[in-house]
Amino acid sequence: MMTDRPLLTEVCATTTPGDHEPEGSAVAMPRVHKFGGTSMDGAERLQALAAIIRDQRDPSVVVVSAMAGVSDELSRLADAATTGDDAPGVPDPATTLAAMKQRHLDALQVIVKEDAARASVAARIDEIFDGATQLLGEGPGAEAKRFTDQLMAVGEDLAVELAVSALQAEGIAAAVLNAREVVWTNSEFGAAVPDFESIRKLAPSNILSVVEEGCVPVVQGFIGSEADGATTTLGRGGSDFTATLLGAALGSPEVVIWTDVDGILSGDPSLVGDARVVPDVGSEEAVELSYFGARVIHPAAAKHAIASDLPLRIKNSFAPERPGTLIHSHRGAAAAFAAVAHKTNVALIRVRAFPTALAYGFLARVFGVLGRHAVPVDLVSTSHSSTAFTVDRDEDLSAVYQALSVFSEVDVLKDVATVTVVGRGMLREPGMDALVFWAVEKTPVYLISQASDVSINFVVDEAEAPELVHRLHLSLIELKEGAREDAAREEEEREEEVREEEAVEEEAPEDEALEEEAREKEASERKEGDRR
Numbered sequence: 001m002m003t004d005r006p007l008l009t010e011v012c013a014t015t016t017p018g019d020h021e022p023e024g025s026a027v028a029m030p031r032v033h034k035f036g037g038t039s040m041d042g043a044e045r046l047q048a049l050a051a052i053i054r055d056q057r058d059p060s061v062v063v064v065s066a067m068a069g070v071s072d073e074l075s076r077l078a079d080a081a082t083t084g085d086d087a088p089g090v091p092d093p094a095t096t097l098a099a100m101k102q103r104h105l106d107a108l109q110v111i112v113k114e115d116a117a118r119a120s121v122a123a124r125i126d127e128i129f130d131g132a133t134q135l136l137g138e139g140p141g142a143e144a145k146r147f148t149d150q151l152m153a154v155g156e157d158l159a160v161e162l163a164v165s166a167l168q169a170e171g172i173a174a175a176v177l178n179a180r181e182v183v184w185t186n187s188e189f190g191a192a193v194p195d196f197e198s199i200r201k202l203a204p205s206n207i208l209s210v211v212e213e214g215c216v217p218v219v220q221g222f223i224g225s226e227a228d229g230a231t232t233t234l235g236r237g238g239s240d241f242t243a244t245l246l247g248a249a250l251g252s253p254e255v256v257i258w259t260d261v262d263g264i265l266s267g268d269p270s271l272v273g274d275a276r277v278v279p280d281v282g283s284e285e286a287v288e289l290s291y292f293g294a295r296v297i298h299p300a301a302a303k304h305a306i307a308s309d310l311p312l313r314i315k316n317s318f319a320p321e322r323p324g325t326l327i328h329s330h331r332g333a334a335a336a337f338a339a340v341a342h343k344t345n346v347a348l349i350r351v352r353a354f355p356t357a358l359a360y361g362f363l364a365r366v367f368g369v370l371g372r373h374a375v376p377v378d379l380v381s382t383s384h385s386s387t388a389f390t391v392d393r394d395e396d397l398s399a400v401y402q403a404l405s406v407f408s409e410v411d412v413l414k415d416v417a418t419v420t421v422v423g424r425g426m427l428r429e430p431g432m433d434a435l436v437f438w439a440v441e442k443t444p445v446y447l448i449s450q451a452s453d454v455s456i457n458f459v460v461d462e463a464e465a466p467e468l469v470h471r472l473h474l475s476l477i478e479l480k481e482g483a484r485e486d487a488a489r490e491e492e493e494r495e496e497e498v499r500e501e502e503a504v505e506e507e508a509p510e511d512e513a514l515e516e517e518a519r520e521k522e523a524s525e526r527k528e529g530d531r532r
Contacts, residue, residue, distance in 0.1 A: 029251050030059035030211050034221060034243035037068035038260040039317040040159055043110035049163060050170035052258065052320050059211045061246060062174075062218045064163045065239040066155025067107075073100060078151045081136055082144040093136045101129045104158050111166050121165050128157050145189035149223075149233045156220035156239075163218045175210070177217035182206050183224030183242060185232045192224060192232035194245055203249035219246065240301035248308035255310060257297060258317040263325030264289060264296050266339045271466050272473040278338050280326040285338055285422050286312070288455040291378065292420040293341030302327070335425025335432060337476040342465045343418045346378070347393040348446055350411040351404055352386040362408075363387060369403045379418060379449040379457050388447050390418060390459060416446060417465035419458045421472055427453040439475035443468050 140147035167174035185192035221239025
């Protein structure tokens, strides 16, 4: 739904690169900077974005998400259109789009002071909203997911216009680079899979020539295009993925994810007493955290960074001077705990083979069912004749339950959560798991999963998760090693005292019986003496 525009090279050739023109004939590979929704939320944040890019020493490529909340509003409009729901409470498309448009025009009014320039950008914003109105008027037809992807892209199409305006207002040469021309995907609308080989060729050929002109390309996150040119999306949160796709294809020294927190935290601040920024984590640790509770980086982005040996840095756009968290594959091998995360909205499925089932092929049948129904699995634990695994609670599990019940007993628990301890050396370093289990104490656990050196996972009642996170973080991260050992010793001493008290209580009845027996014997002997 992008509007017609001059080629990037034409735009940049008419601007003065100034301080942003690379020195010498060789151009350093640009850093990719991705700005999330909260970093795009209004004129003040857009001006902060421009200041951040202005202060960069290396050439930059900018990837942007829609303004905070815009994707949610578009998603609600798409849901209403595809379901035909016009009940009370369902958003009115005209009202929603009008408010959204005004929000973007308000930001533009503050950013761009020159009337003609502002009018030019406003005209492009008008065209984008005209396209959205037309799309909603036509409806989804038979291709609901294709329709939804077209509508969801509106937020990013608007965002690049404002980001370019903010950069130009700061005196930085910048222009929109349409992600549809670079991020080619398959046709799985809603969760498209990138064509990695094509992107590796398209990104350098489309981007580097622009950078050489001293211009900052600004690219929509989250969206791409399929073979026929239709807009696709990489799934919610996919802007991180876009940034790593471009960074890997360009050979960037680093991708910087700008967000509203100081980096990856060691725990949820609402649950732990002393959440701290983790200065650096290994790529595998970052993947585990992204899957099991840390919302700072998209799992697909973290995995692609690992595959490409691409460093990621998480930084706070509200406090850009802070160092943030570096995610890289060359983290030191010293064993240490890094963070405790938890994930709600989880279901645990326990499957036990019927006694008459064959001893072989059981797990193949179970995971064959999951594969046929395209149900992603997070954690797994298995034995000879049973298995248990976690899935998203929102998944429709009725068909899976029915298929598994043909050859096994199936039990589904929905009020559970996962709690994950992430670190380094958790398999190879003696005693690390023992510290974790000591902190778990008497919390009932439904499943334990540990398949790598960087994490151990527990499935517990959802109501138990906050307290367990607090206890694990306090024991493993907040307390220094010596204090942790002292605490363990004190706990052992308390347990020993309890055991001794219980032993005394158990011995007391026996002692009383012996004393009673002695008194009876003494009385009997006195009577015998009196008779004599």
